[in-house]
Amino acid sequence: MTNEWCGWREATERALYGPDEGFYTRPGGPGPAGHFRTSVHASPLYAGAVATLLCRVDAALGHPGELALVDVGAGRGELLTGVLAALPGEVAARLRPYAVERAARPEGLDARIDWRHELPAPGSVTGLLFANEWLDNVPVEVVETDPDGVPRRVLVRADGTERLGEPVDGADAEWLRRWWAPAAGDSAPSPGLRAEIGRPRDEAWAQAVGTLRAGLAVAADYAHERGDRPPFGTLTGFRDGREVPPVPDGSCDLTAHVALDACAGPSAERLTQRAALHALGVDGRRPPLALAATDPSGYVRALGAAGAAAELTDPAGLGGFGWLLEPVGTACAGLLR
Secondary structure, eight states: OOOOOEEHHHHHHHHHHOTTTOTTTSTTOOOGGGTOOOHHHHOHHHHHHHHHHHHHHHHHTTOOSSEEEEEESOTTTHHHHHHHHHSOHHHHHHEEEEEEOSSOOOTTOOTTSEEESSOOOTTOEEEEEEEESOGGGSOOEEEEEOTTSOEEEEEEOTTSOEEEEEEOOHHHHHHHHHHOGGGSSOSSOOTTOEEEEOHHHHHHHHHHHTTEEEEEEEEEEOBOOGGGOOTBOOOEEEETTEEEOOOOSSSSEEEOOBOHHHHOOTTOEEEEHHHHHHHTTOOOOOOOTHHHHHOHHHHHHHHHHHHHHHHHHOTTTGGGSEEEEEEESSTTTTTTO
16 A cells, blocks of 8 residues: 555545455455444344335336346345345346445355446436445545634545645535535634545435436435534544544545435435334334243244344434435335335
């Protein structure tokens, strides 16, 4: 890795996706599951919920001859594998599953899965596009206000050393004023405020939604809202299941929470993962104790499922994630109401 000064967007791109040494693209690497636990890895209930949502999309679209499921940021294909196992046979027979991931195709992956490094062509698929913890890994610039309160781009080297660069201007400055006002420098000087410029994520999400001819696009991610942006940003690192300082040398994941409200189009809906999964039949209610007397094995299984559901819907954990639902066409609006 070069140790020259550059912005965090360039440094993150190289550290995560460099062809030979990127955290996600390094040959033989363990993939995301080797370093952190997402909802997909927490329980098969998550893939089951996505399968339920896919069936709702299928019904709303009138059961098309080919139904797409596009998994953006597919990791090692765990979500698609789980959804294929959970779908009714009739739906699975019509399904075209796409895995969009910059890493190489894993060995032994279901042959039905179309593995590709880029999104399908604009307007080319009909069905459900699902992006679980993808946008938080789309690289962004980091800015910090200087002693005069002027927001400046943060420059970084591969060893994590930082310094302030030039003032933010142009489209990035406009985005900052609109979506992250405390760090925009338009009020009384407040040195040391930090923000992540989410404009590349807005553009990436719009491109992802644009692959659909008709259907529903969903992003599930760490998120914050315009009125509650964290004053010092959210950039951090993960390695081996632990949070670590964000060092862009390819040794750790680099992630920052997503301004999903900035990504949202005019017809989008936003809700918490807790609310979304409840609407899809996943909740953490314990099974009735009477079941233990009539079906002890069934009670143990139901108790385990309730525990997994509770983890997925915990408002202080995974349940607090944001879900952004963007229908393409009118048929798939309101499917989680």
